[in-house]
Amino acid sequence: MDLQIGDLLYKGKAKDVYQTNDPELVIIKFRDDITAGDGKKKDKLTKKGYYNSIISSKFFELLETSRVKTQYIKLLEPGLMLSHRLDMLPLEIIIRNIAAGSLVRKFPFKSRQEFEPPIIQIDYKSDEYHDPMLNDDIILALNLSTQEELKRIRAITLRINEVLKGFLKDKDIILTDFKIEYGKNYRGEIVLGDEISPDTCRLWDAQTFDVLDKDLFRKGESNVMEAYQQVASRILNSEDKNKWNLNF
Ligand SMILES: Nc1ncnc2c1ncn2[C@@H]1O[C@H](COP(=O)(O)OP(=O)(O)O)[C@@H](O)[C@H]1O
Ligand SMILES: [Mg+2]
Incomplete structure (x- = not known):
């Protein structure tokens, strides 16, 4: 066909x-x-x-x-x-290896503080509600996913982080944090969807710490x-x- x-x-x-x-x-x-x-x-x-x-x-x-x-x-x-x-889950799964962005604005973390293990944060993907941060109880109460799916999402996200972090390290790029989205396929399995790009990742040059991602646009720089x-x-x-x- x-x-x-x-x-x-x-x-x-x-x-x-x-x-x-x-x-x-x-x-x-x-x-x-x-x-x-x-x-x-x-x-x-x-x-x-x-x-x-x-x-x-x-x-x-x-x-x-x-x-x-x-x-x-x-x-x-x-x-x-x-x-x-x-069938996308209305969740933004964010994983952070280094403190940056909203995390530093909202909590008393030091900028560039490293997280080992990384921090996983889940936001509600909703333009109407402006993507508020969720917790497990709210996710379950809103029926956004099940406890089982959340466990699976966390495990896959950690795996993705390890794979990408190692690959990028070899290219002299630090994977500071990134956002991914999951959905369910016709079999009901949790599958990684959407995109992984400089729009959705924080990527820093490993030598100079130069920003190589959408933060340049956020800051109004011309070299995006x-x-x-x-x-x-x-x-x-x-x-x-x-x-x-x-x-x-
Ligand atoms: N494999 C897929 N099947 C169906 N929808 C998807 C898939 N991957 C991503 N999407 C959805 O398609 C949209 C992608 O467009 P985008 O411009 O990123 O939208 P948004 O403004 O909602 O972030 C997102 O809402 C995303 O959840
Ligand atoms: Mg999007």
Whole structure:
């Protein structure tokens, strides 16, 4: 059966999700839109969708080889990711190796303080309620997931962190923290969805501590795309670069 793109299922702040003629498959389109501060700060950055989709697929491929179940099937072309359709849980799973961002604003942690083991934080993914932080009792009372699923989500998240942290360390990048989203596939299994990119991770140069992620946009810096390109350049091997015609 030839794959055909179908109706738009969902238009988010940075990506569109399209149905396909196979009910189990969706196409995720990575757009150039970038937002911060609860959607209040907005812009369009040329080629952001292109780079984020390539970076995300690299991470998903790496996780698949490390036996983490993800939505990922393949990148049809830069910007368009063929994925398993998931029933998304309205949870933002954040894992932190080093204190930064809202954690330092909300709690008396020292900036750059290291966490071993890492801290897992779960926020309610809701534009209406402005993504408040959850705890297990609230998650269960709101029926957002079960205790069993939460346990599984925590275990997979720690595994993902270990895989990505080690991979990035070799590329001289510190994985400070990141946000992921899970959904359930048609079998009811918990599967990693959405994206893993400089939009959703804090990535610091291991030598200079230069920021290589969306914090540059939050701070109004002009070199956002240079940083995203730098991440792509460091994590892709020459075979990947040839495949996507990247010459850097
Ligand atoms: N595999 C998937 N199947 C269905 N929906 C998904 C999948 N992966 C991600 N999504 C959802 O698609 C949307 C992606 O677009 P995005 O711009 O990130 O939206 P948002 O503004 O809600 O964060 C998100 O709401 C995300 O939960
Ligand atoms: Mg999103």
